Amino acid sequence: MELGIDRLISERFKILRGKRIGLLANFSSCNKELKPTIDIFLNQRYCKLNVIFAPEHGLFSALQDQKRAFDFIDSTRGVLVSSLYGRRLAPDQKVLDDIDSVVIDLIDIGTRYYTFLWSAMLLIKECAKSKKTVYILDRPNPLNGVTVQGPVLERKFSSFVGLYPIPVRHGMTIGEVCNLINREYAINADLRIIPISGWKRKYYFPQTGLRWVPPSPNMPSFDTTLVYPGMCLLEGTNISEGRGTTRPFETFGAPYIEPERLCSALKKERIKGVIFRPTSFIPTFSKYRGRLCGGAQVYVQNGKVFNPILLGLAVIKTIRNLYPKEFQWRKPPYEFEKKKLPFDILIGNSWVRRMLMKDEPLWKIEKRWSCGFSHFKKLRKKYLIYD
Structure with missing residues (x-):
């Protein structure tokens, strides 16, 4: 199996040659040989890494949940690290002015609450405004690419643990779900996906043959x-x-x-x-x-x-x-x-909480949220890349 980053390496960064790059990743984002994507970008000669955008938990995936981070210069690597989980959740347009394209390589775990997806989408939104091309180096959904579960988000409950109407468990890769939101909600960024090769939708993570790298401190396995x-x-x-x-x-x-x-x-x-x-x-x-x-x-x-x-x-x-x-x-x-x-x-x-407070049986709660699935499932089919 080859991840998006592995395919980029094998093609010698062909699509990024000569460009100034902003990379959304942390040190948990590794290729199949466990080399961090950040270091791979810093050690190649085809394009220039100008800025690293860091999601929740920071550049080194070391910060606990809801701990805000700040911008800094990584003196070891000589590159600006711009936090997307601090005083702002979207990048500063001044930082975007110094790059030509954005690359996203994040381990998503297929769950709406996990904030990496929303950091990616807010970055994509800003890139749409400034006409920057975004490349997603795709990765497997560790929970498989088939199962869809949980209620679809109601828009009035949008927040940083769910910005757009998708179910709790969406059964898509990060590339697929970003593409769906980009097109269906008129963000219209120039978004391109570097797909995985050798992944089947039915696979849970152990079937990929990849080693587990914790994307955040409380996702150890x-x-x-x-x-x-x-x-x-x-x-x-x-x-x-x-x-x-x-x-x-x-x-x-x-x-x-x-x-x-x-x-x-x-x-x-x-x-x-x-x-x-x-x-x-x-x-x-x-x-x-x-x-x-x-x-x-x-x-x-x-x-x-x-x-x-x-x-x-x-x-x-x-x-x-x-x-x-x-x-x-x-x-x-x-x-x-x-x-x-x-x-x-x-x-x-709010209706799930109200039903729990009335001690309604779980099957009734599940039946109600299942009614909202049909529209999402139809929508989802258009954006599935893998078999």
């Missing part, structure tokens, strides 16, 4: 990505999503939870493809830092029948029912949004 589309919803509550442990998003809980009681109640929700293990943990940072939490660790046994969004909702519903006095919805601000509830901007609407 492929197992994390499997549960993330649902367990990230815990960020909209006072339940710990396991940040500050070695198993973020797989481990969850709070000081007020009794592990065995929780697991017993979760089994009754009959979430397909998973089992729960009672556990206790002490987060080293984030929610409940330094406090003993009771909770569970989730294990995915069958990814083909597993729905992570239903898992996340089942966890919230169950804990809210067991501990109604202790459970709380998180209040803003969250991800640059100061008014709307964090849970609502994550799930992309």
